[in-house]
Amino acid sequence: MQKYLLLVDREEDILELQEAALKYFYGGEIVTSRSRDEAVKALTRLGNPEIIVANLQILKDGFHTYLHEKGAYLPLIATGGKERNAKPEGMNLITSLLAGPVCPEELSHLVKSFTQSPPESPTHIPIKLKVACEVASGKFDIYLKLSGTNFVKFTNKDSEFTQAEADKLSSKGITEVYLKASESRDFLRVWENCLALKLSDRREASVDSIIVTDCLEQVEKISRAFGWSSESVSASRKIIRDAIGALNKDERISALLRKKFAERNSAYSHHIGLLSYLTCIMCSELQMDESCEKLVLASLMHDLSLDDSLYGDIEEWNKQAKNLSDKSPEIVRFRLHPLHAAQTAQTIDVLPPDVEQIILQHHEAPDGSGFPRGLTANRIHYLASVFIIAEDLVHFLDDGEALETSLKDFLTWGENRYQQGNFKKIFDGIKARVA
Numbered sequence: 001m002q003k004y005l006l007l008v009d010r011e012e013d014i015l016e017l018q019e020a021a022l023k024y025f026y027g028g029e030i031v032t033s034r035s036r037d038e039a040v041k042a043l044t045r046l047g048n049p050e051i052i053v054a055n056l057q058i059l060k061d062g063f064h065t066y067l068h069e070k071g072a073y074l075p076l077i078a079t080g081g082k083e084r085n086a087k088p089e090g091m092n093l094i095t096s097l098l099a100g101p102v103c104p105e106e107l108s109h110l111v112k113s114f115t116q117s118p119p120e121s122p123t124h125i126p127i128k129l130k131v132a133c134e135v136a137s138g139k140f141d142i143y144l145k146l147s148g149t150n151f152v153k154f155t156n157k158d159s160e161f162t163q164a165e166a167d168k169l170s171s172k173g174i175t176e177v178y179l180k181a182s183e184s185r186d187f188l189r190v191w192e193n194c195l196a197l198k199l200s201d202r203r204e205a206s207v208d209s210i211i212v213t214d215c216l217e218q219v220e221k222i223s224r225a226f227g228w229s230s231e232s233v234s235a236s237r238k239i240i241r242d243a244i245g246a247l248n249k250d251e252r253i254s255a256l257l258r259k260k261f262a263e264r265n266s267a268y269s270h271h272i273g274l275l276s277y278l279t280c281i282m283c284s285e286l287q288m289d290e291s292c293e294k295l296v297l298a299s300l301m302h303d304l305s306l307d308d309s310l311y312g313d314i315e316e317w318n319k320q321a322k323n324l325s326d327k328s329p330e331i332v333r334f335r336l337h338p339l340h341a342a343q344t345a346q347t348i349d350v351l352p353p354d355v356e357q358i359i360l361q362h363h364e365a366p367d368g369s370g371f372p373r374g375l376t377a378n379r380i381h382y383l384a385s386v387f388i389i390a391e392d393l394v395h396f397l398d399d400g401e402a403l404e405t406s407l408k409d410f411l412t413w414g415e416n417r418y419q420q421g422n423f424k425k426i427f428d429g430i431k432a433r434v435a
Contacts, residue, residue: 003028003117004046008039008054008063009079010213013195016131017188018053021104024125024184027117035217036063043072051075051114053107056088056097057265061217064091075114077107104188124151124178127187129166132177135191137161143178144169151178207261208244211300212237214265215273222278222397225407227433228285236280236292243276243296246350253348256304267311268303271394275299278390283383286429291383297351298358298387305340315395318363321371335371338363358384362391366420377421385422389430392417407434 005028009015015032022030028050033039036058043049054063056078067076078097088094096110112119124143127135132142137160143151154177155161161177169177179187216237223233248254261269279295310317320326321335342360345351361384364370366377380388393410400406411431418427 003050005030005111005115006039006042006049006052006054007032008034008036008052008058010034010055010058010217014055014079016128017104017191017195018107020125020127020131020191021108021184021188022111024122024181025108025112025119026115027120028115036061036066037217037221039063040066043070048072048074050117051077051111053077053079053111056080059091059094060088064093067093077110077114079107104192105185122181123149125181125184125187126176126178128176129170129174131191132161133163133166135194136179136187139190140179140183140187143180144174145176145178207257208241210261210269211244211273211276212240215270215277218274218397218403219277219281221403222407223281225403225434226430228281232281232284233277235284235289236277236296239280239292240276240296243293243300246293247297247300247348249350250348253301253344257300260304260308263308266308267314268308271311271314271398272299272303274394274397275391278393279387282386282390282426282430285433286386286426291354294352294355294358295383295387295390297355298362298383301345301355302341302359302362302387303337304344305337306334310334315399321363322369324371324374339372354381354383357381358387360384362387364388366418366423377423380421380423382422382426385426389414389418389423389426 005022005026007015007018007022007030009018012034015034019030019032031042031046031049033042039052039054039058040063052067052072052074054076057080059078073093075095076093078091078094080098095114098106098110124145126145136142137155139157141153141157142155142161144154145151155165216233219236220233222228223230244257247257261272263269276296276299279299280292283289283292283295317331317334320331323331338360342356345356345359358381361373361375361380364373364375364380364384365388366380368374368376377385392414396406396410396413397403400409411434414427414431418424
């Protein structure tokens with residue numbers, strides 16, 4: 001079997017940069033994957049690679065555990081860490097860890113030190129049409145490959161390589177153009193700088209990207225386990241984007257959202273992202289598509305009045321807030337945060353009916369043990385019931401070690417928890433779909 005190298009990262013731009021850097025010298029095949037599941041499929045299909053280069057977050061999300069259980073003891077380069085070679089505890093398979101953003105030259109040096117494949121010395125290196133338009137246009141000579149070692153210049157370095165030209169090549173089945181290998185180092189440096197700017201802008205400004213993209217892989221796994229349709233998952237992505245767009249029309253709320261999501265991988269952003277998906281998909285699966293956006297809007301806004309730091313121990317705060325005899329100022333303030341968030345919702349003209357009510361009741365419980373008003377099941381709004389069940393599920397997923405165990409525990413716990421009012425109908429509908 002031909003040797004190959006496996007690259008794993010959620011960012012397509014990063015994969016393309018790494019692939020281009022390694023193609024210059026790597027003699028084997030280069031396979032790319034954008035998720036844990038894609039990487040596992042590649043390993044199942046092709047067997048163990050010579051080297052794996054994987055994003056640290058994907059390794060933390062179960063890929064390292066999979067490799068350990070599979071006994072894949074091979075060079076594993078983790079990318080995107082905060083410090084070089086500061087390996088996370090329990091991740092002993094990692095051979096080297098590169099701080100992000102990854103320098104292509106440093107990655108190439110590491111891979112060269114591990115690979116046994118004979119190095120190549122090509123005269124030209126391939127780049128995808130999109131990259132040629134975005135990065136190489138006007139800076140480098142661009143070539144077309146006619147045959148094995150025969151290349152012809154297509155545009156000069158002082159001429160623009162346009163999207164129209166790229167489309168014309170694409171229509172002929174051409175997906176790549178070429179640069180001289182002697183210019184590869186300069187090209188990769190320019191590309192690296194462009195990518196750093198793009199990723200910086202994305203991390204700083206795009207609430208849409210953080211919510212819609214970062215939780216998608218976990219949502220797809222949950223959906224398969226519950227037997228939810230892929231159409232519901234796809235539709236939820238658009239609904240979430242539309243909801244964020246609606247809130248962005250209010251400059252005050254838009255600024256608040258950007259501030260709350262300033263840290264991409266925070267517990268807060270993860271919770272809101274996962275909850276936005278699950279409330280929307282549950283609603284769709286219950287054949288209430290017209291209410292999906294209301295639940296997403298409530299997900300985005302329900303904890304706007306909370307300090308993000310509380311998410312480090314949110315379950316303990318929820319537990320103390322249910323103790324109505326605790327009158328300490330910080331607990332009272334937490335207990336009233338649904339009311340404060342609902343009051344904020346009242347000031348937003350674009351919100352449809354029911355959103356304020358969902359937010360106000362999102363910490364109530366079927367047995368009346370919730371807060372701030374201690375409502376029982378027959379007094380809790382139907383959509384608020386969907387929201388409460390979805391948020392309970394999110395907490396089970398965050399607390400559990402494995403998806404399958406967490407879902408099983410949630411369904412067992414829910415048999416007693418959701419036996420009154422709207423909760424029973426909603427829970428029975430969810431349980432009936434479990435794969």
